[in-house]
Amino acid sequence: MPVDIVVGGQAGDEGKGKIGAYLAHKNDYDYAIRVGGPNAGHTVFYEGSIYALKTMPAGFVNKRTKLVLGAGTYVIPEWLEKEIKLTGAERRLIIDPHVVVIEPRHTSSERADARLMGKIGSVGTGLGAAVRDRIDRKKLMFAKDHPRLKKYVKDVPELLNKALAKGSKMLLEGTQGMKLSVLHGEYPFVTSRDTTASTFMGEAGLGPKYAGDVYAVFKPYVTRVGPGLVSKELKDKKALNKYHTAGREVGSVSGRLRRVGEFELDVARMTVRINSATKLAITHIDLLDGADISRGIKSFTGGAKKFLSTLEQVCAVYPYPKVKLVSYGPGLMDVLEL
Ligand code: IMP
Numbered sequence: 001m002p003v004d005i006v007v008g009g010q011a012g013d014e015g016k017g018k019i020g021a022y023l024a025h026k027n028d029y030d031y032a033i034r035v036g037g038p039n040a041g042h043t044v045f046y047e048g049s050i051y052a053l054k055t056m057p058a059g060f061v062n063k064r065t066k067l068v069l070g071a072g073t074y075v076i077p078e079w080l081e082k083e084i085k086l087t088g089a090e091r092r093l094i095i096d097p098h099v100v101v102i103e104p105r106h107t108s109s110e111r112a113d114a115r116l117m118g119k120i121g122s123v124g125t126g127l128g129a130a131v132r133d134r135i136d137r138k139k140l141m142f143a144k145d146h147p148r149l150k151k152y153v154k155d156v157p158e159l160l161n162k163a164l165a166k167g168s169k170m171l172l173e174g175t176q177g178m179k180l181s182v183l184h185g186e187y188p189f190v191t192s193r194d195t196t197a198s199t200f201m202g203e204a205g206l207g208p209k210y211a212g213d214v215y216a217v218f219k220p221y222v223t224r225v226g227p228g229l230v231s232k233e234l235k236d237k238k239a240l241n242k243y244h245t246a247g248r249e250v251g252s253v254s255g256r257l258r259r260v261g262e263f264e265l266d267v268a269r270m271t272v273r274i275n276s277a278t279k280l281a282i283t284h285i286d287l288l289d290g291a292d293i294s295r296g297i298k299s300f301t302g303g304a305k306k307f308l309s310t311l312e313q314v315c316a317v318y319p320y321p322k323v324k325l326v327s328y329g330p331g332l333m334d335v336l337e338l
């Protein structure tokens with residue numbers, strides 16, 4: 001089916017950017033679509049540079065792929081313009097007219113809210129405040145009204161549906177993860193949106209019939225940048241250091257050191273159910289022992305092998321996904337396809 005979807009199975013930062021970029025490179029999608037806010041950082045290591053994207057689809061790595069922001073996207077224009085330059089997207093970016101512009105008043109009101117910034121641990125980009133204004137039907141600026149964004153604006157649902165009719169292939173890149181969904185996550189320690197596949201389709205202007213493979217992305221452990229549940233949280237400074245250095249577990253938008261806990265089977269099972277995941281993508285396997293496959297060895301041993309075998313319990317949940325991609329390093333092609 002024509003629209004593959006990437007979703008996060010934990011508390012965000014599972015490596016959706018890396019998996020999205022790899023898939024776009026490999027599967028040569030005609031369109032890469034992103035929805036959500038700039039509180040979500042997606043990191044891509046590509047051709048010797050590190051791209052910490054907040055808005056652009058990670059699929060930019062395929063120069064042929066057109067880049068789309070759906071109606072469920074919220075942008076900070078200055079940040080977006082930097083990313084357009086950085087990713088060379090000027091001539092292949094398409095923005096839905098209903099994309100919401102996060103204004104300075106949104107960002108400042110969120111940052112001034114001690115409860116949000118403290119108890120909930122908001123990233124402070126103003127996404128939540130903009131979502132709230134939209135729900136309150138207050139006056140907002142949309143991309144179609146923005147002097148520098150309106151040149152990218154096209155009717156995205158019409159364009160994508162016409163492209164689907166002609167057989168185009170698309171990658172829909174979601175943001176955050178299962179634990180952070182305002183519908184199904186660990187309320188109140190959640191973001192201001194739902195973070196599951198069906199919502200991403202709706203936010204892009206696509207109906208459910210066109211969903212193809214749903215890739216649920218997991219790390220062999222769980223991280224969280226803000227407060228909220230972290231099972232068996234690692235408190236030992238020395239042990240944590242490995243995650244914060246080799247694992248680069250530092251918030252890409254917030255700059256905070258991420259908390260680390262053990263892999264949560266129950267959350268992973270829920271991710272498969274709610275997203276109807278058909279494929280699992282594992283990242284950061286190199287933080288386990290037995291994952292040193294960079295020298296041409298084609299299988300995992302030790303802790304990595306043990307972790308992959310515990311995933312059988314996740315694959316036993318309907319619709320019975322298969323472990324498809326295992327990422328063992330930050331580089332675009334550091335991926336083993338099973
Ligand atoms: P907010 O969405 O900025 O209000 O943040 C709410 C909670 O979700 C906080 O704990 C954030 O740290 C977390 N959060 C929001 N976006 C992301 C993300 O992209 N990755 C990881 N955590 C996130």
Ligand code: MG
Pocket residue numbers: 012013040041042043252
């Ligand atoms: Mg992130």
